[in-house]
Amino acid sequence: MIHRKANTIVIKIGSNVLTQADGTPDTMRMKALVRQMVYLREQGQEIVLITSGAVAYGRTSTVFEEKTDPVIQKQILAAVGQIELIRQYKQLFGDHNTPIAQIMVTKSDFRDRKHFLNMKNCLEGLLKNNIIPVINENDTVSVTELMFTDNDELAGLVAAMLDAKDLIILSNVEGIFKGHPSDPEAVLIEKVDADTPSMANFISSSKSSFGRGGMLTKMNMAKKSADLGIGVTIANGKREDVLVDYFHNRLRCTYFEPSKAKQSPKKWIAHSEHYSTGEVIINSGAENALRSDKITSLLPIGVLEIRGDFSKGDIIRILSEDGRKIGLGKSAYGAKVAAEKKGLSNQKPLIHYDYLYLHQDS
Numbered sequence: 001m002i003h004r005k006a007n008t009i010v011i012k013i014g015s016n017v018l019t020q021a022d023g024t025p026d027t028m029r030m031k032a033l034v035r036q037m038v039y040l041r042e043q044g045q046e047i048v049l050i051t052s053g054a055v056a057y058g059r060t061s062t063v064f065e066e067k068t069d070p071v072i073q074k075q076i077l078a079a080v081g082q083i084e085l086i087r088q089y090k091q092l093f094g095d096h097n098t099p100i101a102q103i104m105v106t107k108s109d110f111r112d113r114k115h116f117l118n119m120k121n122c123l124e125g126l127l128k129n130n131i132i133p134v135i136n137e138n139d140t141v142s143v144t145e146l147m148f149t150d151n152d153e154l155a156g157l158v159a160a161m162l163d164a165k166d167l168i169i170l171s172n173v174e175g176i177f178k179g180h181p182s183d184p185e186a187v188l189i190e191k192v193d194a195d196t197p198s199m200a201n202f203i204s205s206s207k208s209s210f211g212r213g214g215m216l217t218k219m220n221m222a223k224k225s226a227d228l229g230i231g232v233t234i235a236n237g238k239r240e241d242v243l244v245d246y247f248h249n250r251l252r253c254t255y256f257e258p259s260k261a262k263q264s265p266k267k268w269i270a271h272s273e274h275y276s277t278g279e280v281i282i283n284s285g286a287e288n289a290l291r292s293d294k295i296t297s298l299l300p301i302g303v304l305e306i307r308g309d310f311s312k313g314d315i316i317r318i319l320s321e322d323g324r325k326i327g328l329g330k331s332a333y334g335a336k337v338a339a340e341k342k343g344l345s346n347q348k349p350l351i352h353y354d355y356l357y358l359h360q361d362s
Contacts, residue, residue: 008046008127008164011037012155016172017237018053025057027088029238033170034092036243037132041098043247046127048162049100049134050155051089057081082136089134099131104138110157111275116268120161127162153271156221159230160267165258167230168246169218170237175254176219192226193257194360222256227360228270229261262357269315269328269357276328278308278316278335280350287320290327290358297349298329298356303342310335318351330355 013033020026037047055074058081064073086102093100103123110116126133137154152169159167176199179186189199199219222232235242235253245251262270282290286302298318310316311334318326329351331338341347 007044008048008162008166009040010048010050010155010159010162010164010167011170011243012050012151012168013052013170013237014151014172015052015056017170018051019056023056024060025053025084025088030088031092032240033237033243034089034096036241038093038096038098039244040247041132045247047132048123048127048158048164049089049132050151050158051085051134051136052151054078054081054085054136057084057088060084078138085136086134093132100134101126101131103133103135105135105154106138107274110268110271113265113268116161123158123162152218152221156225156230157271159225160228160271163261163264163267164230167222167225167232168243169222169232169234170242171215171218171234172236172238173215174236174239174252175234176215188252189254190252191255191257192223194227194259222254223360224270226256226258227262228267229258231258232256263354265330265355266357269330269355272315273317273328275315276317277314278306278310278331279319280316280331280338281305281307281319281321282326283321287326290318290356295353297353298351299345300338300341300347300350301343301345303338303350306335306339306342308335312337316351325359327356327358329357 017033018026018030037049041047055077058077058079060081061084062077062080064076068076082104086100089100105119108115109119123133135154135158137151155167155169158164173181174188176189176192177183177186178189189196192199218234222234225232233246233251233253233255235246235251239245239252242251246253280298281304282298282302283304286298289296289302290298304321308316310331312331314331315328316331317328320326332348332350332352333341338350341350
């Protein structure tokens with residue numbers, strides 16, 4: 001399988017890669033992966049690390065009083081474990097004279113374009129100074145509505161933010177299979193492109209023992225990232241020299257081939273559904289125009305209904321007449337003005353093409 005060499009590679013390491021069967025940290029695996037990330041740097045690549053594992057590290061040294069709330073338990077484990085996790089990374093990277101920086105984030109850190117760019121500038125500054133950003137979700141303060149689906153979602157967002165060429169998702173299986181990965185007859189899907197049929201029926205919905213996500217969320221994130229122009233590799237992080245084999249194009253994995261890269265604002269909008277404040281219902285003619293090969297903005301003449309109380313510049317969802325999710329966009333009008341202009345011709349776009357993102361599978 002041929003991969004493009006990348007200037008910036010975002011690497012996400014899952015909880016099951018960093019833990020042993022009994023849930024304790026796998027320090028030897030971490031050491032091996034750090035060595036390989038340093039190798040990639042020596043080959044001229046910029047590395048950004050998204051890491052799970054804080055809660056697993058917290059379990060090794062934390063004993064709770066009876067009847068401690070489960071949510072508080074997780075917050076405590078994350079708070080205790082994050083110190084141990086980053087300390088381990090600092091030591092291992094330090095053995096290779098490689099500096100790192102800790103970045104803790106929540107979804108609210110990406111809530112608007114300004115915050116998005118602030119985070120982007122910070123990460124780019126670290127990379128320019130040859131410092132590896134080590135990023136994790138701040139589970140200590142995150143609550144359900146502000147949590148990422150898992151660190152896969154965070155990895156996809158960071159890859160889009162940095163205009164990364166490649167994203168590597170390290171799990172405990174080689175990739176996406178037709179059948180359960182433990183079945184000897186299961187076939188690994190080695191390449192996915194825009195014409196590949198839906199694979200949802202092949203994938204087990206079970207989640208990992210130590211993380212929130214499963215292969216279905218990895219697939220959905222990978223497809224979105226590939227649509228934004230990022231090559232995505234899902235591979236087995238327990239495999240020896242997985243990152244070295246990736247670099248030399250000899251890795252057994254599932255690779256999502258990237259589409260043409262999207263503009264930076266579209267990449268932000270693609271990950272902004274959580275912050276959308278309203279909806280616009282459009283007719284079939286407008287949907288067909290948006291999905292055509294021509295560069296097309298959403299005009300008020302194609303709008304049937306406005307829902308929600310949004311302001312100019314807010315992210316709004318675009319729905320079909322039958323309720324399908326078509327896309328997301330940055331509104332050029334507030335809700336009141338948009339409602340006044342719906343159905344009218346000769347009006348400025350409600351959503352300009354530069355600030356419009358269409359879902360692949362609507």
